Amino acid sequence: MKINLRVWRQKNSSDKGGMKSYVVNDVNPDMSFLEMFDVLNEQLIQLGDEPIAFDHDCREGICGMCSMYINGRAHGPLHGTTTCQLYMRHFKDGETIVVEPWRASAFPVIKDLVVDRTAFDKIIAAGGFVSVNTGQAIDANAIAVEKAKAEEAMDAAACIGCGACVAACKNASGMLFTSAKVSQLALLPQGSPERKVRVLKMIEAHDEAGFGSCTNTGACEAECPKEISISHIARLNREFALASLD
């Protein structure tokens, strides 16, 4: 296969940046999307150009590091898939593919396709935890949890923190990410004592980081590689309302 690429190049956070064209020949349909970038980067190194910087690590869809905006969609055209799980057979020979970084003021570009997502860490640090020190725990089976609730908590906990929800949202809202953690811990008895202060602090950190508000378009759910449901945002809203009433 022959692939034409239009890729965002930006030297550093203060550079203006712009799109640049590349051609990759001899693409094997069984290559992953990131392996196609590996091949291109090897070519650039041989030509004496600087390779394209992009984030990636586990390459099996779980670490949440990869983050490409492909043909106008976070993680590309497939549903429930991270960029690293995308294969070239999903594209056509001769196709032009446009690749950009996540666009959000809370995720400033570091270089090329690499963005800074530490704002997510700050939201967790504000309240996305249960305050239990090592050694304080009671026997695990002393806490019974209704199976359906445990499953729903796990659905929320499956979030990989990649930021696709923010990139897909016209408001660059981080609400799906924030709600997944609020929801997981609100569903479990272990998280109950702190649920009010948790939701207030996490929302405060979310807003401070510069994420936008949620206007319920559902774009986040549609692009989430782990298919996290926006029903968690509904739960967050309820938690927030209850906590605010106090």
Place this chain on the structure above:
Amino acid sequence: MSLNSKIPSGPLAEKWTHYKEHVKLVNPANKRKLEVIVVGTGLAGGAAAATLAELGYKVKAFCFQDSPRRAHSIAAQGGINAAKNYKNDGDSVFRLFYDTIKGGDFRSREGNVHRLAEVSTNIIDQCTAQGVPFAREYGGLLDNRSFGGAQVSRTFYARGQTGQQLLLGAYQALERQIGLGNVTMYNRHEMVELVIIDGKARGIIARDLVTGELTKHFGHAVMLATGGYGNVFYLSTNAMGSNVTAIWKAHKKGAFFGNPCYTQIHPTCIPVTGDYQSKLTLMSESLRNDGRVWVPKSREDAKDIREGRKTAIDIKEEDRDYYLERKYPSFGNLCPRDIASRAAKEACDDGRGIVASGLGVFLDFADAIRRLGVDVVKARYGELFPMYHNITNEDPLKMPMKIYPAVHYTMGGLWVDYELMTTVPGLYAMGEANFSDHGANRLGASALMQGLADGYFVAPYTVGNYLSSEIFTKAIPTDHPAFVEAENAARERMNRFLNVKGKTSVEEFHKRLGKIMWEYCGMARTEAGLTKAKGLLKELREEFWRDVRVPGEFNSFNPDLDKAGRVADFIELGELMVRDALNRNESCGGHFREEYQDAGEAKRDDVNYRYAAAWEFKGVEAEPELHKEQLEFENVELQVRSYK
């Protein structure tokens, strides 16, 4: 220097309790003045950094990823063992201890392994309290499954994402401490040098991967939890960034390296398809519960499949060789990882591999589908079938899966004593980065257990014993000559990479290194092959420094420069692995020397090799010095592992 493992005296089951009761403590006012550096934020590092901060120490934590939540522990699928005996099926701390010692082919320490089994139960309590959503039964209590051929159900799990959920638990505990100001977190920072002052570990030099700047950090103690070194093989199930650099720098500064040749090859991974391939994907071990492994009996059939003239379903039942069932009738497809991997290699070496490269075997679910129906099989292996389908473009419900072994885990690592301290005072190693608990082979669902045991329940106590004598040491300013010297050494080395301006990319050198390691120091090793590899690696190292091409600049975001450092260290590590494999004239666990076998089965030599090998660095060109820690078995009887 003689090795002192510092195993407490007394009966096995009382050693850890006795240790904890007599260990020296640090009072809270002094803890505030003591600084601890933790490098790596996976299960071991994340848990340790959080726990040390909870105890009141000043902690600095480092990870090369953009967030501590992304460490490679996250990719573990199957589960975590704990001797809870919730299933009332006869499990106990002793049984978990015994299974781990035996699974490790009697090449680990009794004292360490028993402690691991003891604290396994605390881990489940701690993680549950943090809100880790473990699988539950309808009564609301925790569910367990049996895993990796264990006779009891002791594996706790969170769907196929156990590692992710446990890591997020540790990450959240860590973020809580960051929010409280007790931990300073350095994301996108990679340790590039260890700083030693007056014989003690006193800090690190880290590269800020965003700006390229070198930064100096003091600590009263330094704890490394930087994972395994499977990427020395280039292709492995490890994440792309997983590397040996932190522990290799420590090794070059005096920390002995334990059992470097012990490597775990996982039998069920998706085979290599082309030269562009960057990593291998693991398919869970649980698939062997229903899948049957086979290759054609004849080389002609195999060739026809490889060349596309036939497919699996064209091969009649009587023309198939279900070789695991044939060779190991009692364990069959469920035999341990090392055994299943070697058998696959044997079949392919015999010319009966079934993928284009020749390196692949079938894992067939047709029988299970006939027996259970397609819906049951689909439900049982939920995410795995679509995942395979997506990667390979073949539907495993219609055609057998194609699998081949791949490097997965490294049992070797920095040699540590009972307190997890290396041979450098004040320098600790935890999790996969140390060599301690798995001997020559690790059992399934034990890596998560060991990482969290070290991080939550062992290191935070043992480091206190050391720090209690450091309360009079004031923080050493980082303009101390030792810091400046280490920083200069790191800068010079990186400038050397940039200045070679050769023709061959770092990636290409890494691939070539991987091919040498896999060919000669992989699943089966021989004296002749290892000797050849020793020469090839030396040549590769020299060529690397002569011909590497590293683009970009020093003071910038430059992943190729980072990778150059990692690959240079991997090449040196490869040389040590080969030496260790050459030295160990026996077969045990993940180390199989073809000369030492009984009809294809590993033949251990307990008279001459019942020791942990701890290597001392003497210079890149010099032979390292071997130190031996004899392993004493007072509570178990050494046996031959047989699965026939």
